[in-house]
Amino acid sequence: MNVQPAAYTRAVIALGSNLGARNDTLSAAVADLVDPPEVRLLAISPIVQTKAVGGPAHQPDFLNMVIAVETSLSPEELLRHCHAVEQKHLRVREVHWGPRTLDVDIITYGDLVSSDPELTLPHPRAAERAFVLYPWSLIDPAAELNGERVGELAARAADFPDLRPFDGFEGLNGVAGAGAVGAP
Helix, strand or coil: CCCCCCCCEEEEEEEEECCCCHHHHHHHHHHHHCCCCCEEEEEECCCEEECCCCCCCCCCCEEEEEEEEEECCCHHHHHHHHHHHHHHCCCCCCCCCCCCCCEEEEEEECCCCEEECCEEECCCCHHHCHHHHHHHHHHCCCCEECCEEHHHHHHHCCCHHHCEECCCCCCHHHCCCCCCCCCC
């Protein structure tokens, strides 16, 4: 039997967490995202720590990262898979842009442009968010979004000054502990 392999499309996925064991959640979520054979990990960014952008005031800081994958899933199937991973990590959608154990967003899916309200591609706010752009630029310095290099977009983003490297040390309640970069 002559079976053609499924075509794979490159996708960029952003992950964030500001509740619970944030670092552990991100690590487990990456493993869950690339667990099915239809999703192959290409690159994983370092983790950055950021203030919450939008949503209720006084949220704990987020840990954010970006992964690049290639997938044979359709954009809609990949979105369902991302939502299933969020649910596995007890994501609750009670408050728009509120605190969450895990947020997984598809930033790009190949060169696909879509205005579908269920899955707008590229992600409609990615070009303004250093917490997405900067980690992405670290794994793909030549990457472009809307015709501009993601690193240049990151440097102009309003939240860029609030980015901090994350060295893996977690304190209590999602606050960086002694020895963590940026800790007082």
